[in-house]
Amino acid sequence: MKDMSLRKRYVPFPNNRKLVPKRCTIFIIKSFLIAICLVASIYLISNVHLFNKYASSAAGVTNKLAVENISKEEEKTNISHILFGIGGSSKTWNNRSRYSELWWRPNVTRGFVWLDENPQENEPWPETFPPYRVSEDTSTFKYTCWFGDRSAVRIARILKESFEIGLSNVRWFVMGDDDTVFFTENLVTVLAKYDHNQMYYIGGISESVEINVLSSYSQAFGGGGIAISYPLAEELVKILDGCINRYHYLYASDQKIASCVTEIGVSLTKEPGFHQMDIQGSPGGLLAAHPVAPLVSLHHLDVYLLHPLIPSMSRLESVKKVIEAYNKDPSRTMQHSLCYDLKRNWSLSVSWGYSVQLYPWLMNARELEMPMQTFKTWKGSKGPFTFSTQPNNVEPCKRPIEYYLDQVVDLQNDETLTSYSTIAGINKQCENQNYKPALAVHMVNVTTTILPPKVWSQAPRRQCCDVINDEDGIRSNLHIRIRGCNRGEMITPPFYDKYGEFAYFQRFVR
Ligand SMILES: *[C@@H]1O[C@H](CO)[C@@H](O)[C@H](O)[C@H]1NC(C)=O
Ligand SMILES: *[C@@H]1O[C@H](CO)[C@@H](O)[C@H](O)[C@H]1NC(C)=O
Ligand SMILES: *[C@@H]1O[C@H](CO)[C@@H](O)[C@H](O)[C@H]1NC(C)=O
Ligand SMILES: *[C@@H]1O[C@H](CO)[C@@H](O)[C@H](O)[C@H]1NC(C)=O
Numbered sequence: 001m002k003d004m005s006l007r008k009r010y011v012p013f014p015n016n017r018k019l020v021p022k023r024c025t026i027f028i029i030k031s032f033l034i035a036i037c038l039v040a041s042i043y044l045i046s047n048v049h050l051f052n053k054y055a056s057s058a059a060g061v062t063n064k065l066a067v068e069n070i071s072k073e074e075e076k077t078n079i080s081h082i083l084f085g086i087g088g089s090s091k092t093w094n095n096r097s098r099y100s101e102l103w104w105r106p107n108v109t110r111g112f113v114w115l116d117e118n119p120q121e122n123e124p125w126p127e128t129f130p131p132y133r134v135s136e137d138t139s140t141f142k143y144t145c146w147f148g149d150r151s152a153v154r155i156a157r158i159l160k161e162s163f164e165i166g167l168s169n170v171r172w173f174v175m176g177d178d179d180t181v182f183f184t185e186n187l188v189t190v191l192a193k194y195d196h197n198q199m200y201y202i203g204g205i206s207e208s209v210e211i212n213v214l215s216s217y218s219q220a221f222g223g224g225g226i227a228i229s230y231p232l233a234e235e236l237v238k239i240l241d242g243c244i245n246r247y248h249y250l251y252a253s254d255q256k257i258a259s260c261v262t263e264i265g266v267s268l269t270k271e272p273g274f275h276q277m278d279i280q281g282s283p284g285g286l287l288a289a290h291p292v293a294p295l296v297s298l299h300h301l302d303v304y305l306l307h308p309l310i311p312s313m314s315r316l317e318s319v320k321k322v323i324e325a326y327n328k329d330p331s332r333t334m335q336h337s338l339c340y341d342l343k344r345n346w347s348l349s350v351s352w353g354y355s356v357q358l359y360p361w362l363m364n365a366r367e368l369e370m371p372m373q374t375f376k377t378w379k380g381s382k383g384p385f386t387f388s389t390q391p392n393n394v395e396p397c398k399r400p401i402e403y404y405l406d407q408v409v410d411l412q413n414d415e416t417l418t419s420y421s422t423i424a425g426i427n428k429q430c431e432n433q434n435y436k437p438a439l440a441v442h443m444v445n446v447t448t449t450i451l452p453p454k455v456w457s458q459a460p461r462r463q464c465c466d467v468i469n470d471e472d473g474i475r476s477n478l479h480i481r482i483r484g485c486n487r488g489e490m491i492t493p494p495f496y497d498k499y500g501e502f503a504y505f506q507r508f509v510r
């Protein structure tokens with residue numbers, strides 16, 4: 001049994017008159033409350049200065065934040081904090097300088113191209129070239145790799161010679177080859193994520209498994225670019241010469257550097273935007289499905305066995321074309337977006353500033369996202385690679401229709417329009433009815449906003465896109481709009497498309 005009397009005592013508004021307190025009790029309580037109020041107000045008046053103090057300290061916090069903001073801007077890594085060291089040679093420089101010129105910004109980028117001897121041509125040295133230095137003599141170093149070239153010693157020492165120049169405010173040493181194209185805005189975005197006061201060794205591995213097996217899986221490949229923070233460089237230069245002699249049997253300069261870094265105990269920080277490009281054939285499939293990361297570098301673009309980026313253009317002109325898009329929106333360059341046109345049951349894959357693929361059927365995101373193997377390994381085998389690939393079907397009816405970057409246009413409100421065109425001969429004619437309307441599309445226009453670099457400090461997520469079926473749209477022109485994905489948005493085909501058997505087929509063909 002519960003004690004009912006106890007419960008009654010706690011009824012808030014008792015009806016029972018016996019429980020209502022007497023008048024005198026009310027009076028005492030009232031006086032007590034008034035007294036408390038008086039004491040409190042006296043306390044408040046005497047403490048006005050305390051409030052003022054509090055208010056002024058709040059303003060101080062704001063000022064401090066503003067100062068912090070400014071100093072944060074100053075602290076942020078920018079292009080001037082990078083010292084480039086480009087491995088060149090006086091014989092190849094004349095040709096290779098065409099690639100360095102594409103990204104080198106006189107009076108903005110700092111660094112040197114390191115040559116084996118004084119240049120025979122180019123007198124005076126053009127302002128559009130990185131300034132040159134002649135490397136120190138390395139003939140006393142040991143080099144015993146019978147199939148290699150001892151210039152590897154000289155190239156490996158670029159880091160040391162660059163460091164010893166002693167330039168101020170250098171946070172990162174970035175080494176590359178004379179046929180490396182750096183996308184410097186994105187390089188800065190990537191390096192700015194890391195604390196330059198710590199020892200970092202950043203880059204990418206080879207695309208071809210066979211090359212990583214020969215060299216290493218934990219090495220930044222020199223052609224893709226090697227970024228070394230100042231404190232690591234400081235340690236490395238102390239041991240580099242001895243280390244180069246100790247690893248005399250290793251073929252390449254990047255292997256030697258990796259070995260010395262290993263002695264310090266620092267491991268490779270892989271960044272997917274560094275591209276060694278150890279592949280033969282067309283780079284189209286690889287770069288149409290770039291990972292969600294800023295495009296930092298492309299290498300080997302002048303190698304005969306690697307086809308031009310854009311099939312209808314020369315090697316150099318096609319790089320210039322991509323750079324045209326990059327100049328408008330560095331962060332978005334080669335970023336992948338996938339969407340469906342549900343009015344026509346089409347799947348679309350966009351690599352912004354590079355290419356578009358139209359599949360006239362619905363295909364799962366898994367296959368849409370995977371690079372199509374339009375290339376072979378560096379040594380010319382079918383694979384394997386250090387990333388997933390899907391087959392590059394030869395039958396015309398199993399291939400997407402491809403479009404490559406044609407025009408880059410500025411729109412209002414920080415928007416861009418990039419248009420991608422078919423190239424005569426590359427899209428083989430498929431007789432299937434489903435292909436007819438797709439083959440009639442000769443141009444894909446893509447509009448989007450400029451992607452702020454700050455997205456790269458967030459968790460990586462592909463952007464989404466929509467096919468805009470303009471009512472009076474021209475049938476030969478497709479309009480795609482790229483935008484950030486919504487919460488809960490997915491790339492899921494709404495139904496199983498019978499024609500999508502091809503996508504299904506592709507899963508089993510390998
Ligand atoms: C500091 O910067 C952030 C964003 O960069 C801004 O939102 C904030 O208002 C700034 N604070 C001050 C006090 O300037
Ligand atoms: C880079 O940052 C430094 C501060 O470390 C600043 O003095 C310089 O003006 C900045 N340069 C550019 C190009 O933003
Ligand atoms: C320079 O490049 C051109 C065109 O790509 C080529 O024909 C020529 O042989 C190259 N010269 C050298 C010295 O490599
Ligand atoms: C680079 O700076 C030098 C010295 O200030 C100047 O003479 C030269 O014109 C500049 N070059 C470019 C391409 O801006």
Ligand SMILES: *[C@@H]1O[C@H](CO)[C@@H](O)[C@H](O)[C@H]1NC(C)=O
Nearest residue numbers: 342343344345495496497498
């Ligand atoms: C798209 O596919 C669905 C399901 O297979 C089909 O019902 C529809 O007719 C197709 N639409 C077009 C335009 O082919």
Ligand SMILES: *[C@@H]1O[C@H](CO)[C@@H](O)[C@H](O)[C@H]1NC(C)=O
Nearest residue numbers: 407408409418419445474477
């Ligand atoms: C597509 O873009 C090009 C510019 O590259 C423009 O000339 C053309 O009119 C655009 N087409 C449509 C349908 O907007």
